[in-house]
Amino acid sequence: MSTPNTRRVVIEPLTRVEGHGKVTLLLDENNQVEQARLHIVEFRGFERFIQGRPFWELPVLVQRLCGICPVSHHLCAAKAVDGIVGAEDLPLTAEKMRRLMHYGQMYQSHALHFFYLASPDLLFGFDAPVEKRNVIGVIAEYPDLAVQGVMMRKFGQEVIKATAGKKVHGTGAIPGGINKNLSIEERDFLLQDMDKMVEWSRAAVRIAKDYTLDNLEAVAGFGSFDSNHLSLVRQDGAMDLYDGNLRAVDSVGDTIIDQVSPLDYLEVIAEEVRPWSYMKFPFLKSVGPEEGWYRVGPLARINTCDFIDTPEAEAARKDFLSLTEGQPSNVTMAYHWARMIEALHAAEKIQLLLHDADLQGEDLVADFGGRREEYVAILEAPRGTLLHHYKVDENDQVTMANLIVSTTCNNEPMNRTVQKIASDSISGAPEITEGLLNNIEVGIRAYDPCLSCATHALGQMPLEVTLVDRQGRLIDRLARPE
Amino acid sequence: MSDRISLTIDGRQIEAEPGQTILEAAEEAGVYIPRLCWMKGLSAFGSCRVCTVRVNGRPQSACTQPAAPGMVVENDTQELRELRRSLIDMLFIEGNHFCMFCEKSGDCELQALAYRLGITAPQYPFMFPQRELDATHPEIFVDRNRCILCGRCVRASQELDGKHVFGFVGRGAGKKVAVNAESGLGGTDAAGDDEAVAACPTGSLLKKRVGFAVPVGQRRFDHQPIGSEIEQAQSEE
Ligand code: SF4
Ligand code: FES
Numbered sequence: 012m013s014t015p016n017t018r019r020v021v022i023e024p025l026t027r028v029e030g031h032g033k034v035t036l037l038l039d040e041n042n043q044v045e046q047a048r049l050h051i052v053e054f055r056g057f058e059r060f061i062q063g064r065p066f067w068e069l070p071v072l073v074q075r076l077c078g079i080c081p082v083s084h085h086l087c088a089a090k091a092v093d094g095i096v097g098a099e100d101l102p103l104t105a106e107k108m109r110r111l112m113h114y115g116q117m118y119q120s121h122a123l124h125f126f127y128l129a130s131p132d133l134l135f136g137f138d139a140p141v142e143k144r145n146v147i148g149v150i151a152e153y154p155d156l157a158v159q160g161v162m163m164r165k166f167g168q169e170v171i172k173a174t175a176g177k178k179v180h181g182t183g184a185i186p187g188g189i190n191k192n193l194s195i196e197e198r199d200f201l202l203q204d205m206d207k208m209v210e211w212s213r214a215a216v217r218i219a220k221d222y223t224l225d226n227l228e229a230v231a232g233f234g235s236f237d238s239n240h241l242s243l244v245r246q247d248g249a250m251d252l253y254d255g256n257l258r259a260v261d262s263v264g265d266t267i268i269d270q271v272s273p274l275d276y277l278e279v280i281a282e283e284v285r286p287w288s289y290m291k292f293p294f295l296k297s298v299g300p301e302e303g304w305y306r307v308g309p310l311a312r313i314n315t316c317d318f319i320d321t322p323e324a325e326a327a328r329k330d331f332l333s334l335t336e337g338q339p340s341n342v343t344m345a346y347h348w349a350r351m352i353e354a355l356h357a358a359e360k361i362q363l364l365l366h367d368a369d370l371q372g373e374d375l376v377a378d379f380g381g382r383r384e385e386y387v388a389i390l391e392a393p394r395g396t397l398l399h400h401y402k403v404d405e406n407d408q409v410t411m412a413n414l415i416v417s418t419t420c421n422n423e424p425m426n427r428t429v430q431k432i433a434s435d436s437i438s439g440a441p442e443i444t445e446g447l448l449n450n451i452e453v454g455i456r457a458y459d460p461c462l463s464c465a466t467h468a469l470g471q472m473p474l475e476v477t478l479v480d481r482q483g484r485l486i487d488r489l490a491r492p493e
Numbered sequence: 494m495s496d497r498i499s500l501t502i503d504g505r506q507i508e509a510e511p512g513q514t515i516l517e518a519a520e521e522a523g524v525y526i527p528r529l530c531w532m533k534g535l536s537a538f539g540s541c542r543v544c545t546v547r548v549n550g551r552p553q554s555a556c557t558q559p560a561a562p563g564m565v566v567e568n569d570t571q572e573l574r575e576l577r578r579s580l581i582d583m584l585f586i587e588g589n590h591f592c593m594f595c596e597k598s599g600d601c602e603l604q605a606l607a608y609r610l611g612i613t614a615p616q617y618p619f620m621f622p623q624r625e626l627d628a629t630h631p632e633i634f635v636d637r638n639r640c641i642l643c644g645r646c647v648r649a650s651q652e653l654d655g656k657h658v659f660g661f662v663g664r665g666a667g668k669k670v671a672v673n674a675e676s677g678l679g680g681t682d683a684a685g686d687d688e689a690v691a692a693c694p695t696g697s698l699l700k701k702r703v704g705f706a707v708p709v710g711q712r713r714f715d716h717q718p719i720g721s722e723i724e725q726a727q728s729e730e
Contacts, residue, residue: 063626065634067704072594096702176709180593183708191708406628406679407701 034451036433044437047429049422049455061412066095066403070184073399073414081180082116082171083392084414086253087399089184094386095403096379098187104372105188111364112174112183113253113390114357118208119167120393121309121354124459125215126160129347133222137453138446156218159211163354166201166208170361173197188376198365205362209323212355216327219348224334232435234343234428234454237262239295239304240311241420243391246270248317250356252391258315259295259305264338267295273389276398282415290422293415304423307395308458309349314339321363324356343428346457392417394459418460428454500564502546509560516544516555519568525720526568527577527606529584530643531556532692535652538644543580543606545573578610586617587666589624589638590695596704597696599712603641604695605719627672629679633690633700640670640697646689653688656681670697 037046057073064072069088074081086109093101101109131144134153142148150157168178173193175181183189223230239262243255257271257279268279282291283300294303305311313332319325331348334340340349364370387400395417402411432454436447498509502524509518514537516526530541539557546555547567555568567573584590584603592598624637642661647670650658658681662671674680683689685700693699709715 065626065628065701065704067702068594068596071596071705075593181709182705185705186702190706191711407634408626408628 034429036429036437038437042437044430044434047426047433049425049429058412058414061409063408063410065407066092066401066409067186067407069401069409071180071182073412074180080116080120080392080394082112082175083390083397084399085175085181086113086184087388087390087392087397088401089186090254090388090390091386091399091401092186093377094388095383095401096186097381097383098377098379101188101377102372102374103369104192105375105377107364107367107369108174108189108192108375109184110253111193111361111370112171114360114364115167115170115174117167117252117393118212118354118357118361119164119171120459121350121357122160122163122167122215124393125219125347125351125354126157126163128459129456130156130160130218132453132456133218133347137449141449144449159214162204163208163211163215166204167357169201173201185376187379190375192372192375193365193370195371198370201361202365205358205365209355209358209362212351212358213323215351216348216355219351220327220330223342223345223348230344231342233450234432234457235341236343236427236431237341238306238424238427239267239298239302240314240339241295241305241307242312242315242396243389244270244316245320249320250312250316250318252312252353252357254390257389257396260315260339262339262341264314267298273387273398276387276389276400280415282419290419291415292423293420294423305420306424307417307420308346308393309353310340310343310346311395312391313349313352319352319356321356321359323359324352327352327355343454343457346459350459394418395420418458421458421460425455425458425460428457498560498562500560500562500566502566503568503570513560514556515546515548515553515558515560515564515566518560519555519566520723523724523726524568525723526555527609527720528556529602529606529641529694530645532645532649532694535645535648535692538648541580541584541641541643543577545576547573574610577606578612579616581607581610581612582615582617584641585612586615586619587622588641589621595639595696596699597639599709599715600707601696601714602694602719605714608714609718609720622666624669627677628701629677630681630683631679631701632685633678633683633687633698635670635672635678635698637669637697639695641695642668642670643694645692645694646670646698649692650683650687650689653692656683656687656689658683658687658689 035048036044037048039045061069061072069092070085073088074085089109126149127146130149131146134149135144146157171181172178175183176191183191239259241257241259243251244258245251245255257273257276258269259267261267271279279296280293281296282293284291292300292304294300295305296303313328319328331352332340384404385402387398389396389398391397397417398415400413401409404410429451432450433447436444436450496511498511500507500509500518502519502522505524507518507522507524516528516531519526526544526546528541528544530538531544537556539554542554544555545552548558549565581603585607590603592601592604595601598604624640626634626636626638628634644661647659647661650656657673660671660673661668663669672678672681690698690700
């Protein structure tokens with residue numbers, strides 16, 4: 012796609028995004044940003060590493076893909092393995108324990124993103140100095156809020172520990188079920204803080220909403236563009252983060268696909284390979300590679316579902332969509348608001364489950380039915396739709412694994428966001444301003460991308476921006492100290 | 494009773510039956526001597542050297558050395574702890590032991606010994622050998638990545654199961670546990686309930702589809718280090 016008439020602006024790596032990213036801006040002769048390319052180093056070796064392993068290892072093995080949302084991989088693989096062993100209906104205790112684990116994961120991940128990574132931008136403004144625009148700044152100026160963020164994350168982790176045995180990389184889900192129920196002690200321990208969690212989630216929705224409405228003019232167009240949206244929904248159209256069928260709508264809410272079983276994903280989704288990126292570009296086949304890309308994650312899920320089956324989150328969803336008169340919202344920065352609605356939904360779900368005696372049941376594993384050699388499972392991870400597809404041979408060894416992670420689905424949307432932000436900012440002077448850097452970071456962060464899906468450390472990474480002309484000569488460089 | 498043997502271990506006087514090894518006598522007295530290739534009910538093999546003690550100053554494997562009157566045995570010394578650490582360390586680096594997704598984790602004697610001896614990270618470089626996984630049997634599988642060549646399966650198959658499913662082939666770095674059928678484990682008369690399977694101290698020889706059925710917190714070594722049961726048995730008396 013690079014033509015002789017384009018110049019490149021390189022920004023690397025992004026701060027406060029899990030993993031490493033590097034952005035190249037391709038300028039045309041008139042210094043207009045023609046295209047943005049977010050280079051993501053994805054850990055693809057994993058799919059080969061899985062080959063030959065016994066399939067029952069998968070849920071524990073694949074969660075090592077990610078230190079941030081291991082539970083999503085754990086549960087998605089477990090659902091796929093249920094299919095392999097022919098466990099059609101899980102005992103209620105197993106199904107609900109897994110859901111509890113999943114909502115705990117959703118809750119802690121959303122809290123982490125909102126309070127640690129996003130709130131500095133929202134509270135201090137995108138142009139606030141970097142020294143202030145971080146979680147330390149939030150702790151200094153909004154100590155109560157910072158404490159809430161920490162406690163919400165911790166609560167989610169405790170839910171994970173009670174269901175998976177450990178806060179990170181536990182074992183809970185096994186083929187056809189779960190390896191433990193929730194003891195009365197574990198339940199009561201979690202119930203102690205439950206009301207507070209719902210209350211704080213409510214408050215977080217308010218913060219995100221107020222922020223969006225107060226800054227509507229600036230926020231509405233910021234890195235925004237019309238797009239398709241995709242997620243799982245329940246049979247009745249309700250939001251379902253753990254299970255369901257695929258639905259995709261276009262930018263005005265018209266249905267593109269609906270109730271497509273995960274098993275049929277290859278009929279509706281294809282992945283495009285582009286020479287400059289290791290990461291693929293998924294698209295809806297019926298729309299084609301040019302226009303068929305879609306967004307996933309909190310914004311997409313609010314846009315695709317017909318309703319949310321918990322009262323407070325449902326009220327918040329209606330409130331959210333009233334801004335766009337019931338049509339999908341295509342505002343990139345509205346991801347934050349949508350994310351907090353989901354956090355509230357997760358809190359409500361956790362509360363319901365903690366009061367459900369099924370969680371103390373003793374029937375933990377389904378009977379295995381007809382064995383399958385291939386299966387596909389999908390769930391909604393915090394960052395969006397996650398797909399695991401496996402093939403297994405007659406000796407129980409994995410022969411093929413294909414994983415489509417949410418950050419891959421949001422690949423094209425993130426590029427669009429960066430392109431939009433950059434072209435709004437760079438017009439004329441071939442230089443990178445601190446403001447542009449900030450804005451690009453803020454735009455990408457809205458998606459909460461997990462860029463490597465491998466190992467990564469939380470925290471600040473140095474930022475370096477390089478401006479290169481079409482001959483490859485360095486024109487400008489802007490770097491942040493480590 | 495009169496023919497009981499008296500010896501000391503780390504300065505403590507203990508008694509042994511004639512014919513007992515140092516390891517057995519120590520165990521009866523509530524003293525844990527670390528071991529890997531030794532297993533109660535099987536003949537001693539003396540290959541792993543983890544049970545090395547000093548007997549009257551000379552290094553000996555406690556699992557093969559008979560107790561004798563007046564022996565002065567050193568077991569829990571800095572020097573021997575370090576030696577054992579090195580041995581365990583080498584077992585880790587010469588195989589592919591990824592505890593983080595091994596279903597035997599929390600229940601594995603190799604891992605438990607590493608914890609007991611305070612190994613947090615290996616001091617030698619990993620060798621990442623190429624090893625095979627044989628899953629041709631419908632009920633069990635052997636993942637040689639995790640095999641430490643202790644020979645417990647070999648002996649258990651012969652001595653307890655009355656079969657000859659397992660044996661060693663090759664030498665040195667090429668040594669591996671083999672099965673007595675060309676087509677692999679599936680061609681042997683091994684069965685899921687064989688003592689040989691239960692005898693494996695690591696996640697090398699396992700029953701299929703058991704996986705992570707035991708939750709974290711309920712596994713054998715989740716709450717106490719390996720050997721504690723031996724030490725506690727004595728202190729409770
Ligand atoms: S398979 Fe297990 S029991 Fe057999 S030699 Fe290897 S580690 Fe020892
Ligand atoms: S236990 Fe004595 S040599 Fe292995």
